[in-house]
Amino acid sequence: MSLQIHNLSVSLGGQELVHGVNLDVRDGERVGLIGPSGSGKSMITKALLALLPPGARTSGSIQLFGQELVGLGEEAMAFVRGSYIGTVFQNPGSSLNPVLTVAQQVALPLRLHYQLSRQDRDERVAAMLESVGLGADLARKYPSQLSGGQQQRVAIATALVTAPKLIIADEPTTALDSLTQRQILDLLRRLVDLSGASLLFVTHDFTVLSRVCQTSYVLEEGRIVEGGPTQSLLKDPQQSLTRQLVKAAHALTLQAGESEQVDQ
Numbered sequence: 187m188s189l190q191i192h193n194l195s196v197s198l199g200g201q202e203l204v205h206g207v208n209l210d211v212r213d214g215e216r217v218g219l220i221g222p223s224g225s226g227k228s229m230i231t232k233a234l235l236a237l238l239p240p241g242a243r244t245s246g247s248i249q250l251f252g253q254e255l256v257g258l259g260e261e262a263m264a265f266v267r268g269s270y271i272g273t274v275f276q277n278p279g280s281s282l283n284p285v286l287t288v289a290q291q292v293a294l295p296l297r298l299h300y301q302l303s304r305q306d307r308d309e310r311v312a313a314m315l316e317s318v319g320l321g322a323d324l325a326r327k328y329p330s331q332l333s334g335g336q337q338q339r340v341a342i343a344t345a346l347v348t349a350p351k352l353i354i355a356d357e358p359t360t361a362l363d364s365l366t367q368r369q370i371l372d373l374l375r376r377l378v379d380l381s382g383a384s385l386l387f388v389t390h391d392f393t394v395l396s397r398v399c400q401t402s403y404v405l406e407e408g409r410i411v412e413g414g415p416t417q418s419l420l421k422d423p424q425q426s427l428t429r430q431l432v433k434a435a436h437a438l439t440l441q442a443g444e445s446e447q448v449d450q
């Protein structure tokens with residue numbers, strides 16, 4: 187098992203925002219966490235990365251490859267983040283460092299966490315850029331000189347270059363047009379599968395999950411209300427929120443004239 191979240195609760199300012207969440211990601215599995223704005227998706231991913239705001243309290247258990255993360259010290263947690271987890275966030279324009287070139291950006295996690303020779307590092311960066319479909323001509327450019335889709339490709343390359351075992355993608359395509367969104371989702375799915383990593387994909391959009399995730403969990407006001415194979419949730423949603431999210435996804439899909447389905 188890659189990730190086992192058991193009875194996770196998160197409180198902030200004396201208020202409990204996440205209530206007893208259970209969620210599993212098996213090795214090599216792509217799992218979605220879906221819920222409307224304010225349902226607590228970010229609180230769960232931040233708890234997982236130990237990046238909650240000061241004063242937040244976490245209880246329960248988060249096991250990553252068998253290691254308990256709740257209560258782990260900052261130094262050990264920084265090591266876990268750098269070695270085992272890759273993250274891709276919503277807005278690549280702000281998550282990329284504006285003063286680093288594309289090549290420097292992708293090389294940064296290798297510099298921070300691995301002792302590689304300059305040549306090995308450059309080779310790994312070039313191979314990673316190629317695998318996300320960015321040519322050598324873009325390697326010397328800065329994020330501001332790239333399109334949103336190209337920026338997100340750089341972010342994916344940066345997340346995957348250290349070959350992390352778990353990728354956390356938090357609304358990674360929300361800021362992109364629908365064609366670019368599909369390309370980036372397919373790229374992420376392909377690279378995650380190629381690397382053998384597991385994926386936890388956070389979104390409010392079932393259209394996206396149906397393209398990427400085999401299993402999904404539905405979050406409502408800090409609680410998981412439903413979970414299971416994504417296609418089953420789409421075909422036969424049991425909870426009112428799941429039905430609403432599926433309906434919204436069908437409306438979006440019809441709008442875009444697309445039919446989405448993920449390989450199991």
Ligand SMILES: Nc1ncnc2c1ncn2[C@@H]1O[C@H](COP(=O)(O)OP(=O)(O)OP(=O)(O)O)[C@@H](O)[C@H]1O
Binds near residue numbers: 228230390
């Ligand atoms: N720094 C904070 N201090 C206090 N409450 C917060 C803070 N950040 C978020 N919250 C509250 O925690 C709850 C969950 O928020 P969270 O950001 O996890 O939702 P989300 O599902 O990620 O939403 P979105 O899709 O809009 O990002 C909300 O009620 C929110 O108001």
